[in-house]
Amino acid sequence: MEENKITAQESEEEIVLDSNCEIKKETNSKKSSGFSAYIKKNYSQLERKDFLFAYLLVLFPVAQFLVFWVYVNASSIALAFQNDLGGFTLNNFKTVYTAFVDKDMFGINLGESLRNSFILWIIGEGIIFPVGLITTYVLTRKIIGHYIFRLIYIIPSLMGAIIWTLLVRQMVDYSGPIMAICNAMGIKVSDLAYRNGFLKDPNTAFPTLVIIRSIMGIVGNNAVLTGAYTRVPTELFESAELDGASFGTELFAIAIPCIWSTICTLLTFALCSVFTCDYNVYLFTEGMGDNGTSTIGFQLFKLTYELSKGTVKSYGYPAALGLVLTVFTLPIVLVGKWALEKMSENVEV
Amino acid sequence: MKKSTKVATFLLSAIFAFGSVSSLAACGVAGGKVESAENEIVVKVRKAGFGTDWLYTLKNKFEAAYKNEGYKVKILTPDNNIKDDVVVKELALGYKNVGVDLYITSGVLPDHVGVNGDYGELVEDLADTVYSQKAINYNGEEESQTVTEKLDPEILRYMTDAEGKQYAYCWAQTSGGLVVNTVKLEQYGLEIPKTTNEMFECFEAIYCGNDKMGNSIKSGTYPITYVSGQNGYTLTFLHALLAQYDRDYFDTLWSFQKKGENGEVIQLSDAECQEVYNDQTMYEMLKVAYRTFDMTIAAPGSQSQTVDQAQAKIMGNNRNGAVFMFNGDWMLNEVKLNYRNYLHNIDFVNYPVMSAVGTKLFGAGTSYNLSEEACDDLLSFVIDCVDENMDIDAIIEKVKTDKDITLAEADAKEVARARGLTYARGPEHVAYVTKGTTKMDIVSKFLRMMSSDDYAETFNVQGNGASPYCALENTTSEYKFVRNASKVTANRYFSFVSTITGARGYRGQLNFQRFFTTSSHLPFDIASNSRATIYTMNGTKKEDADLQVYADAATTFQANEVANIIKNWDSWLQNAGLK
DSSP states (O other): OOOEEEEEGGGTEEEEEOTTSOEEEEEOSSOOOGGGGGSOOOOOHHHHHHHHHHHHHHHHHHHHHIIIIIIHHHHHHHHHTBOTTSOBOSHHHHHHHHHHHSOOTTSOOHHHHHHHHHHHHHIIIIIIHHHHHHHHHHHHTTOTTHHHHHHHHHHHHHSOHHHHHHHHHHHTSTTSHHHHHHHHTTOOOOHHHHHHOGGGSTTTHHHHHHHHHHHHHHHHTHHHHHHHHHTSOHHHHHHHHHTTOOHHHIIIIIIHHHTHHHHHHHHHHHHHTTTTOOTTHHHHTTTOOTTTTOOHHHHHHHHHHHHTTSSSOOOHHHHHHHHHHHHHHHHHHHHHHHHHHHHSOOOOO | OOHHHHHHHHHHHHHHHHHHHHHHHHHSOTTSSOOOOTTEEEEEEBOOTTOSHHHHHHHHHHHHHTTTTTOEEEEOOOBTTOSHHHHHHHHHTOHHHHOOOEEEEESOOHHHHSTTSTTOOOBOOOIIIIITSEEEOTTSOEEEEEHHHHSOHHHHHHTBOTTSOBOOEEOOBOOEEEEEEHHHHHHTTOOOOSBHHHHHHHHHHHHHOOSSSOOHHHHOEEEEOOOOTTOSHHHHHHHHHHHHHOHHHHHHHHHSEEEOTTSOEEEOOHHHHHTTTSSHHHHHHHHHHHHHTOGGGBOTTTTSOOHHHHHHHHHSOOTTEEEEEEEETTHHHHHTTTOGGGGGGEEEEOOOBOHHHHHHHHSTTSSSOOOHHHHHHHHHHHHHHHHTTOOHHHHHHHHHHHHOOOOOHHHHHHHHHHHHEEEOOGGGEEEEEBTTOSOHHHHHHHHHHHTSHHHHHHHHHHSSOBBTTBOOOOOSOSOHHHHHHHHHHHSTTOEEEOOTTOSOHHHHHTTOOSSOSSOSOHHHHHHHHOOOOSBOTTSSBOTTOOTHHHHHHHHHHHHHHHHHHHHHHHHHHHHTTOO
C-alpha cells in the first residue's frame, strides 16, 4: 500500500503516515531553521485525525466560497470588460457614464435612481436608525405593555420579505385601509392616488416609499438591538438611577456606549448596502420602478433581469455598473467603518 | 479537541452535509429516476390553462389502440411548474437519471435544449420520427397526411432551432384576443366591437354613460382593465395591431431584415435600422395604444393588480369592474373554478382590427374614396363576413349586394388577413422527447396520435383548446366564450404572430430584445405616465376634447424612440461586438 505523505514545507521535513497510520518522520538533508523551528513536528495520531476532521469540515464551505463568491465575482468583473461576443471593450463603462449624466441606451437616467437611493439611505440611517435605537431601548426598559409592543415589532422579522411587502403594498393601494381612512376622514387625495393607490401618483409615490421604508427600518433592527440592550447589566442602570441620572443620560451615557460594537456592525452593513439595497421597489411597483420610485439597486436588478431574457446574454453593462458602484462604495465603507470606530471606544460589560 | 466539541462539530458537519446533499438533490428530480416497464413511456405534463383531462383520454385511446403491443403510458402527477428552466435542468440530468420520455410543457425554446443550448443537445430531433410520419387516429390507423403536412409552416418554424433541427412538438394552438362581459355590455345597448373605432365608441359610452346607463363613476363599471407591470396580454394586442396593418413591417421590425423582390432576405442598412420605428404602421398603432391605455378610463386598480384581480373585475358584479380586457382563449379555464355562476357572461373575440386598416384600403386617395366613418363601416361589414368564415368571392358579392360597393379582391383579402391574424401563444406550448430515450418508437406513435383529427376533437372539448394539427370549431360547448374562441383558430383566414423567440436576424445579433428602447412596457408606461386624455376623472368628456392629443403623444414617443436609437447606435454595435 502506498504511503500517505503530509509535508511540512517550512521545515523541509516530511512526515509520513504508513499503511497502518503509524507516523514515520523522514528528515531531509537540509537543516531546519527560522520559522520552521516553531512548527511542531511530532503530531500524535489523534491530533492528525483532528486536523483531518477540521479540514474536511471547512472543505465544503471553502469550496462554496471559491465557487459562489470568488468565481462569481471574478466572472462579473470580467464581464464588465466584454461585449456580447466575449471580446474586450470599454463601452460598458461609457454606457454607465452616459446613464448617470444623461440617459443610457434604454432611456434610463441612473442619476435619479442614485438620488433616490441616497435619500432613502440617509433617512434610513440618519433618522430612522436613531429612532429605532431609542424605541427599542424604551421597550427594553419594560414600560407598560412592552411585551405586546415587542411582539408587534418582531412580527415583520418573522414574516417573509415578500409577504411583508405585499401586505404593505395592499395597505397603500387604492382599496387599502389607508385610503379608506382618508375617505372616512374626508381627506382629499389626488385622483391618481384615488384610482390606483399612493404608489401610482408621482407626487405621493416616493414619499410613500420613504414612509414604508421608515416603518420597516424602525422594526427591522429591533430584534438585534433588543438582544444587545438586554446584555447591558441592569446594575449599571440601577446605579445611575440612584445617582439621579435622567432617561437621556441612561440612554446616551450608558446604554448606547455599551452596545456600540453592535451599532458599528449594523451601520457598517448599512454602508455596504447604500447602492445595492432596492427597498423592495421591484415588488412594490410590479417591476416597473415608475413614478420616481426607482433606486440604483432596483435598476441593477432590472437591467440584469431584462438583458438575461434575450438569446444573447448581455451582462456587460450591469456588470460594469456593479463594478463602478463597488469602486465608489469601498472607500465609503472603509472610511465610514474607521470613523465609527473612532467615534467611541468600545465598552466591555 | 474535547469530546463534547467533537460531537458538536460532528453534528454541525452532518447538518452541513445533509443540507448540501439535499440542495443538490433538489436540483435533480424529486424521487429519483422514474421506473417504467419495457413497453411503457413516462410522460410529465404541465398543468396549465388547458387542464390535463385530454391527456388521460389520449392515454386511454393510445393504450386501447396498441393493446396487442402492450404499450402503456405513465402520466406523472401534473404540475404547473413543469415549464421553462425547470424542464431544461431536468433534461440536463439525462434520461438515465430521470427516466421521463416525454415532457409536455411550455416556454422552453428549441435553442435552449438543442445543440446550441447551455447543456448541449438534451432532446431528440423529431424530424424523422414524428414530423415526416403520418398522424395516427384513435384506431391505430394512419391518416392520409404527415404531421408536417397538418401543421402550419409558421408554427413549425418555432419548433425548429437555429441549426434547422425539429426538436419541439407543438401541442396546442391558442389565440390572444378581447374578453368581453356581454351582460355588462348589453346594459349599455352596445355590441361587441370589431374595429378599434367601434371599441373606442364602447369605451366612451361606458365611461361617460349613455341614455341607458350612467357614467363609470356612478355605475361603478369601467370600459377596460388590464394586468399591471410587465404583463404580456396588453403587449400582444399591440403586436397584433402592427401585423394587422402591415405584416411585413412587423417582421422587419423584429428582424431588421426585409424581403427582396424575389423573396430573398435583405439586411437593413444601419441607417434603415435607425429609422425603422419611424413608420406609418408604428404611428397608427401608437395612436390606438395611447387611446386604449388612457388611465382615465381604466377600472381603478388597473395599474397595480395581478391577472387574477384583473379577471375578477371582468367576471364579477363588484363595483369598479370592467367590460373589456385583453386576454386569451384560455381565460375561461382559469376562472371557471371561482366564477362558476358568471361563465355565461363572458365572450371572446379576436382583437378588433385597427380602423386605420380601413382608412388605408378605402379612404381618401383610394378608388373607393370613402370618408373615415364610411371606411370603418365597410371594414366592420367585411369583418362580419370574415367571422362567418365566408370565402373571398362570397364576401365581395355580399358587399356588392348590401353596400353597393365593388370590393377589389386584394382589398377583401387584406381585410380577411387582418381579421384572421392574432397573437398566438401556440408556439410556447411545446413537447420534447428526452435525448437517449429507449422508447422512441412508442413516444413517436403517441405524438403522432396527438396530431390526429380524433385527438383534436378531444382537446377541443375537454381542454377548450385548439389542436395545431386540426383546428375545429367547438359547437357543443355550453359557453359562448368557448364556442366563439374556437372560431378564431378554426377560421380559414387564421394566421398568427408571436414574439416568443424574441428578436431575430440582425436585430437578434444586436440584442435589441425590447419592443421599444425607451419603454420597458409601453401599455404600462402609457397608463402610468401619459396624461393624454379626452376625458375628465369625473366620468365626462372634456369640453375641448380633441383626439389630436393621442396623435401628439404618439408622435412624441415615436420621435424620442428614433432619436434614442440613433444616439446609441454605436453602443449597440459595440456591445454586440459588431464594431
